[in-house]
Amino acid sequence: MIKASGGDRHRWRKFKSGLASTLSFSSALLVIAPLALVFFHLVISGATSVNWDFFTHLPAPVGEKGGGMANAIVGTLELLALASLVGVPIGVLGGVYLAEYGSARINWGLRFVADVLNGVPSITWGVVVYGLVVLRFKSFSAYAGGLALGLMMIPLIMRTTEEVLLLVPNGYREASLALGIARWKTIVHIVMKTASKGIVTGILLALARIAGETAPLLFTAFGNRFWNHDLAEPIAALPLQIFAYAISPYDDWHRQAWAGALILVVGIFFINVLVRFLTRERTATVL
Amino acid sequence: MVKTMAFPESTSSTSAKTGSALLETPARTSPPAAFAVKNLSIWYGEKQAIRNVSIDIPSKAITAIIGPSGCGKSTFLRCLNRMHELVPRTRIEGDIRFYGEDLYGGGVDPAVVRRRVGMVFQKSNPFPTMSIEDNVLVGLRLNGVRDRRVLNQRLEQSLRMAALWDEVKHDLKKPGMSISGGQQQRLCIARALAVEPEVLLMDEPCSALDPIATAKIEELIRELRDKYTIVIVTHNMQQASRVSDKTAFFYVGELIEFGDTTQLFNRPRERQTEDYITGRFG
Numbered sequence: 001m002i003k004a005s006g007g008d009r010h011r012w013r014k015f016k017s018g019l020a021s022t023l024s025f026s027s028a029l030l031v032i033a034p035l036a037l038v039f040f041h042l043v044i045s046g047a048t049s050v051n052w053d054f055f056t057h058l059p060a061p062v063g064e065k066g067g068g069m070a071n072a073i074v075g076t077l078e079l080l081a082l083a084s085l086v087g088v089p090i091g092v093l094g095g096v097y098l099a100e101y102g103s104a105r106i107n108w109g110l111r112f113v114a115d116v117l118n119g120v121p122s123i124t125w126g127v128v129v130y131g132l133v134v135l136r137f138k139s140f141s142a143y144a145g146g147l148a149l150g151l152m153m154i155p156l157i158m159r160t161t162e163e164v165l166l167l168v169p170n171g172y173r174e175a176s177l178a179l180g181i182a183r184w185k186t187i188v189h190i191v192m193k194t195a196s197k198g199i200v201t202g203i204l205l206a207l208a209r210i211a212g213e214t215a216p217l218l219f220t221a222f223g224n225r226f227w228n229h230d231l232a233e234p235i236a237a238l239p240l241q242i243f244a245y246a247i248s249p250y251d252d253w254h255r256q257a258w259a260g261a262l263i264l265v266v267g268i269f270f271i272n273v274l275v276r277f278l279t280r281e282r283t284a285t286v287l
Numbered sequence: 288m289v290k291t292m293a294f295p296e297s298t299s300s301t302s303a304k305t306g307s308a309l310l311e312t313p314a315r316t317s318p319p320a321a322f323a324v325k326n327l328s329i330w331y332g333e334k335q336a337i338r339n340v341s342i343d344i345p346s347k348a349i350t351a352i353i354g355p356s357g358c359g360k361s362t363f364l365r366c367l368n369r370m371h372e373l374v375p376r377t378r379i380e381g382d383i384r385f386y387g388e389d390l391y392g393g394g395v396d397p398a399v400v401r402r403r404v405g406m407v408f409q410k411s412n413p414f415p416t417m418s419i420e421d422n423v424l425v426g427l428r429l430n431g432v433r434d435r436r437v438l439n440q441r442l443e444q445s446l447r448m449a450a451l452w453d454e455v456k457h458d459l460k461k462p463g464m465s466i467s468g469g470q471q472q473r474l475c476i477a478r479a480l481a482v483e484p485e486v487l488l489m490d491e492p493c494s495a496l497d498p499i500a501t502a503k504i505e506e507l508i509r510e511l512r513d514k515y516t517i518v519i520v521t522h523n524m525q526q527a528s529r530v531s532d533k534t535a536f537f538y539v540g541e542l543i544e545f546g547d548t549t550q551l552f553n554r555p556r557e558r559q560t561e562d563y564i565t566g567r568f569g
């Protein structure tokens with residue numbers, strides 16, 4: 001009897017199942033496709049311009065062939081370092097406060113603010129720092145650019161740090177406190193040490209997120225066609241250089257812009273690979 | 288099962304050994320109290336966990352605390368080294384004296400209390416980022432002991448007292464999580480002993496272990512008895528009867544009965560105690 005009426009229903013169910021898996025598979029493809037397209041296009045348009053000169057030479061003057069983005073690559077690294085000086089300590093300590101100290105009500109407020117800050121358009125950070133730093137010191141500077149990026153990092157790092165600290169089982173905190181170890185030592189030497197890979201992962205993800213930001217740098221770091229010898233002066237950055245070259249009317253600069261974008265994407269790709277590597281280790285042990 | 292619990296020679300070889308040992312060693316005549324607890328009440332928010340408990344816990348003896356789940360035995364244990372304060376919104380009333388000192392007096396640092404009153408938890412919890420050696424020494428190191436000789440000496444001494452030295456002496460640099468569950472629990476005991484506490488509180492230390500590992504820990508507890516005041520919370524009444532000198536029976540936050548272990552298990556004074564140890568409830 002089950003078989004007699006089961007044939008049709010079975011086919012109908014098979015059809016529904018097939019439909020569902022086809023739909024979800026094509027959605028997954030739609031997620032991957034843009035990345036593949038972007039990367040493909042970058043390689044096609046940019047790879048030919050990536051050569052030794054690109055990493056070692058300053059931009060060539062208009063009309064001259066060749067030249068590179070050495071100053072922009074170094075500038076981006078300097079900006080990331082400056083941003084980390086601001087974003088890492090404040091973000092990590094804020095995350096520690098959320099996970100280990102704050103009361104429920106204060107935490108609710110802090111999380112809300114951090115989430116709103118995460119959603120603030122990046123150009124807003126540029127405007128804020130322009131008003132606070134650039135106008136006051138009457139100069140675009142690497143400091144201003146680093147500060148704008150650093151401010152963006154704070155809420156990102158704060159939330160990831162909080163999350164990984166909360167993953168540390170309470171038993172470790174109790175075991176440490178029961179040994180008569182002070183609370184702050186427990187947090188630094190036991191809790192944060194246990195979650196250290198997770199914290200580093202959060203920092204790397206925040207770096208990957210801000211490495212390609214252009215808007216906050218437009219009127220803070222400003223860009224520079226030469227080497228920066230003083231962090232109080234304007235500094236070049238890859239995204240800025242790409243922006244400047246992309247809106248220029250010269251074919252040669254367009255090719256360089258593609259190459260710069262390719263380098264930036266590959267760099268961020270490697271940060272993500274590093275994160276994957278760290279998180280894989282993390283699941284292998286306890287955290 | 289009912290009446291044989293205090294004479295467990297019928298259950299297994301290990302318990303037979305301990306059972307007879309317990310019969311041979313007469314319960315000690317009341318030594319001075321390590322903890323003198325008077326009219327203790329504890330609340331978690333609105334919920335009262337301990338109701339007006341008064342008890343003298345003897346020094347250099349093993350006191351077992353038994354009772355059904357939720358009877359407040361863990362809470363009671365944790366208030367002896369102020370660990371229950373870690374839960375937000377706790378309130379405590381009454382008086383606990385630790386060798387005459389007010390445990391909750393103003394200016395008493397909980398960290399100092401916890402150095403003198405150590406604790407071993409239900410679930411073994413060696414620090415996952417540390418080697419066996421670092422796990423044992425972490426309490427000393429983070430409390431400022433730097434002298435390599437002291438550390439080495441304390442490392443071996445603690446591991447020997449925890450009956451773990453022979454098993455791990457060649458693997459001291461291996462991760463604390465790499466050894467078996469029973470060894471991890473003994474590592475946690477060594478870690479607690481390394482800071483040289485006077486009291487060891489044990490919160491169901493064997494409940495996650497197999498019978499062989501349990502037997503080892505029980506043997507260890509009995510060996511520590513001469514040097515330490517031990518308070519052990521256990522779900523397992525055979526265990527209480529095997530290892531302890533004194534037993535306290537808690538029920539819904541109240542101390543129902545407290546006495547010599549042999550007396551409490553053989554001739555309980557209270558009806559509720561008898562019902563519980565004979566398995567009529569709980």
